[in-house]
Amino acid sequence: MASSSGAPVLGILGGGQLGRMTALAAIPMGVRVRFLVPKPSGSVDGLGEVTVADWTDLDVLRTFAASCSAITVESEWAPADLLVQAAPDVALWPRPETLRLIRHKGRQNQTLADAGLPLPDFELCSNLDDALAAAERFGYPVILKQYTHSYDGYGNATARTPDDLRAAWPDLAGADGLLVEAFVRFKQELTVLVARHPDGSHVTYPVAYTEQRDHRCHAVVVPADIPEATAEAARRVGLAAVEAVGGVGITAVELFETGDGRILVNELAPRPHNTGHYSIEACYASQFENHARAVLGWPLGSPDLRVAVAVMINVLGEREGVTQSNIEDALAVSGVGVHLYGKADVRPKRKMGHVTATGTDPAEVRARAERAASLITL
Amino acid sequence: MASSSGAPVLGILGGGQLGRMTALAAIPMGVRVRFLVPKPSGSVDGLGEVTVADWTDLDVLRTFAASCSAITVESEWAPADLLVQAAPDVALWPRPETLRLIRHKGRQNQTLADAGLPLPDFELCSNLDDALAAAERFGYPVILKQYTHSYDGYGNATARTPDDLRAAWPDLAGADGLLVEAFVRFKQELTVLVARHPDGSHVTYPVAYTEQRDHRCHAVVVPADIPEATAEAARRVGLAAVEAVGGVGITAVELFETGDGRILVNELAPRPHNTGHYSIEACYASQFENHARAVLGWPLGSPDLRVAVAVMINVLGEREGVTQSNIEDALAVSGVGVHLYGKADVRPKRKMGHVTATGTDPAEVRARAERAASLITL
Numbered sequence: 001m002a003s004s005s006g007a008p009v010l011g012i013l014g015g016g017q018l019g020r021m022t023a024l025a026a027i028p029m030g031v032r033v034r035f036l037v038p039k040p041s042g043s044v045d046g047l048g049e050v051t052v053a054d055w056t057d058l059d060v061l062r063t064f065a066a067s068c069s070a071i072t073v074e075s076e077w078a079p080a081d082l083l084v085q086a087a088p089d090v091a092l093w094p095r096p097e098t099l100r101l102i103r104h105k106g107r108q109n110q111t112l113a114d115a116g117l118p119l120p121d122f123e124l125c126s127n128l129d130d131a132l133a134a135a136e137r138f139g140y141p142v143i144l145k146q147y148t149h150s151y152d153g154y155g156n157a158t159a160r161t162p163d164d165l166r167a168a169w170p171d172l173a174g175a176d177g178l179l180v181e182a183f184v185r186f187k188q189e190l191t192v193l194v195a196r197h198p199d200g201s202h203v204t205y206p207v208a209y210t211e212q213r214d215h216r217c218h219a220v221v222v223p224a225d226i227p228e229a230t231a232e233a234a235r236r237v238g239l240a241a242v243e244a245v246g247g248v249g250i251t252a253v254e255l256f257e258t259g260d261g262r263i264l265v266n267e268l269a270p271r272p273h274n275t276g277h278y279s280i281e282a283c284y285a286s287q288f289e290n291h292a293r294a295v296l297g298w299p300l301g302s303p304d305l306r307v308a309v310a311v312m313i314n315v316l317g318e319r320e321g322v323t324q325s326n327i328e329d330a331l332a333v334s335g336v337g338v339h340l341y342g343k344a345d346v347r348p349k350r351k352m353g354h355v356t357a358t359g360t361d362p363a364e365v366r367a368r369a370e371r372a373a374s375l376i377t378l
Numbered sequence: 379m380a381s382s383s384g385a386p387v388l389g390i391l392g393g394g395q396l397g398r399m400t401a402l403a404a405i406p407m408g409v410r411v412r413f414l415v416p417k418p419s420g421s422v423d424g425l426g427e428v429t430v431a432d433w434t435d436l437d438v439l440r441t442f443a444a445s446c447s448a449i450t451v452e453s454e455w456a457p458a459d460l461l462v463q464a465a466p467d468v469a470l471w472p473r474p475e476t477l478r479l480i481r482h483k484g485r486q487n488q489t490l491a492d493a494g495l496p497l498p499d500f501e502l503c504s505n506l507d508d509a510l511a512a513a514e515r516f517g518y519p520v521i522l523k524q525y526t527h528s529y530d531g532y533g534n535a536t537a538r539t540p541d542d543l544r545a546a547w548p549d550l551a552g553a554d555g556l557l558v559e560a561f562v563r564f565k566q567e568l569t570v571l572v573a574r575h576p577d578g579s580h581v582t583y584p585v586a587y588t589e590q591r592d593h594r595c596h597a598v599v600v601p602a603d604i605p606e607a608t609a610e611a612a613r614r615v616g617l618a619a620v621e622a623v624g625g626v627g628i629t630a631v632e633l634f635e636t637g638d639g640r641i642l643v644n645e646l647a648p649r650p651h652n653t654g655h656y657s658i659e660a661c662y663a664s665q666f667e668n669h670a671r672a673v674l675g676w677p678l679g680s681p682d683l684r685v686a687v688a689v690m691i692n693v694l695g696e697r698e699g700v701t702q703s704n705i706e707d708a709l710a711v712s713g714v715g716v717h718l719y720g721k722a723d724v725r726p727k728r729k730m731g732h733v734t735a736t737g738t739d740p741a742e743v744r745a746r747a748e749r750a751a752s753l754i755t756l
Contacts, residue, residue: 006701006703024402027720028717029718030703030705030719032423046411047424293709299706301712304713325384327407328676331407335680335684337662339406340406342385353408
């Protein structure tokens with residue numbers, strides 16, 4: 001359904017920074033944005049029309065669906081299954097099947113492996129004995145992952161010995177067990193973002209280098225400093241992974257580049273991704289714009305860089321309390337886009353914003369981005 | 379005053395496309411935006427908090443001012459004088475004195491001339507005889523301009539003979555007369571945008587070439603194809619003009635380049651300007667971002683181009699009725715930013731949106747922009 005003004009209406013389940021930035025990219029194209037959120041969110045306050053309600057209530061979902069031309073989710077944990085139950089004909093992208101698949105790390109890996117994609121060695125282990133046997137086969141250390149809710153250092157562990165594995169099992173194993181993965185001595189982590197239209201057409205963003213600190217994304221550098229053949233392989237693997245899970249809209253594919261130049265899939269996210277924020281400043285069409293375009297069934301925009309180099313640095317919370325942001329010093333650093341997410345409360349390590357510097361010399365651009373990010377107080 | 383969330387609040391008097399795009403640039407920096415508008419406006423619906431009220435009511439203005447950290451106006455016709463009367467300590471930029479000056483084409487010209495800026499020959503004529511004498515002195519044809527509300531082909535006329543002048547006088551002359559200007563056989567029209575901070579610091583955008591069709595801006599090409607010395611002169615004149623009127627935030631300076639390479643000031647606009655829309659895609663900090671920064675008293679961002687060439691084409695209404703926009707074909711043109719302003723109603727020649735193409739080859743970029751603009755139906 002279109003709005004009374006004739007404008008298409010993009011519905012978003014969720015109200016964090018990804019929904020916020022998707023709205024900021026959709027509105028310029030004449031799109032109205034509506035959010036359904038289970039609790040108030042500073043990030044989308046005063047941006048689009050926000051419904052705060054029990055989003056597991058089928059009536060709430062039915063009413064919301066009736067007011068939207070197309071709907072997307074901000075995270076794989078939004079109630080997509082219930083939405084489709086409440087409104088079977090809704091134009092919801094990505095589809096609940098894709099979200100279910102990606103939510104479960106075991107099914108995700110199995111689906112990608114079945115499609116012939118390169119992954120670290122892994123095994124879905126339903127009991128401790130199977131896990132110990134798999135670890136023996138891969139050789140220690142191994143990575144143990146909860147099937148669901150493992151991210152940013154949570155829900156996974158490195159086992160260096162059988163005793164480590166036994167100790168971690170009760171915490172990480174669900175009713176159906178857990179995932180054991182061979183430890184990859186990767187050279188670097190890369191990400192490929194794919195924007196895919198419901199009709200299967202797609203565009204692939206440049207390969208990004210991502211740098212973690214303390215299990216969290218700290219920096220993203222684009223283009224990644226890799227040989228063209230590696231970049232091509234990464235883009236090919238990324239696209240094949242997204243097609244294997246039927247992703248529509250933006251799907252992020254996190255990759256390992258190994259010391260011997262192989263590309264392995266680490267994991268997928270079925271939505272705009274932290275490693276694609278640089279695209280707001282750096283690409284003809286940002287990941288958020290292309291996500292909105294795909295979900296609305298519109299032609300995709302060019303993912304190409306319109307600058308030589310972009311570096312994104314995350315701004316994380318460093319204390320607990322009410323946000324009191326000061327970005328003036330950061331704004332004084334030239335050629336940097338400063339983004340705050342409007343979150344009312346700050347917590348240590350909470351993603352509060354990011355900065356993106358663009359330019360020509362990678363070292364200079366990175367220094368500028370790091371400097372601006374370091375000058376923001378929250 | 380900051381919002382309850384601690385975020386600074388930018389107030390905007392007005393709710394058209396300029397307010398809309400200023401909000402879209404301010405929100406990413408963590409700013410809350412509030413609009414005060416005399417009647418509902420599709421352009422800012424669902425974007426920030428919109429108060430629809432009688433904005434000539436001092437109580438309304440006082441309440442609005444109390445809820446904002448700083449306030450700006452979307453046009454020189456917003457009730458800035460009343461706002462300052464209602465809330466004398468309000469951080470309002472630009473100042474009412476600047477707006478008053480620019481609103482009156484006679485005072486504007488006189489102020490610029492007094493500051494030594496180059497303008498077409500002109501005279502403020504309080505009666506018909508003075509006007510006829512001035513025209514005789516300049517030589518026909520001359521341009522007659524209402525002191526106020528002359529824009530986009532309205533409120534002015536070309537007089538080729540004394541009879542033309544006599545015929546136009548009753549329509550155009552106010553109680554204090556009208557402005558007679560010598561006709562300038564310009565080679566091309568240029569614009570310089572200056573972003574100026576309340577403390578006087580400033581940045582100047584690249585010189586833009588602007589092309590009119592039927593008295594309306596059709597295309598803007600950046601950088602303008604002019605010698606570096608001409609560009610330098612244009613930027614110097616632009617900055618001096620803005621300083622002469624005390625502009626804060628974005629002030630646009632429309633210029634003529636004459637056949638013999640001189641730069642003359644045509645007129646000023648004390649706000650973000652149609653000829654600066656290209657900066658959203660093309661500059662490190664867009665005109666809207668720098669307008670918000672200046673009004674909030676924040677450091678200004680770089681106005682430099684991060685692409686080689688940008689071309690903006692306006693999308694005007696072609697019929698009367700309810701907007702039914704279709705931008706899918708335009709979105710299929712690669713490397714083009716498509717902007718619709720969310721206006722509920724379309725009218726012939728109404729500014730409904732614009733597109734900006736970026737790239738390296740001016741002719742190719744222009745062709746892409748023209749093609750995308752021509753494919754939008756409203």
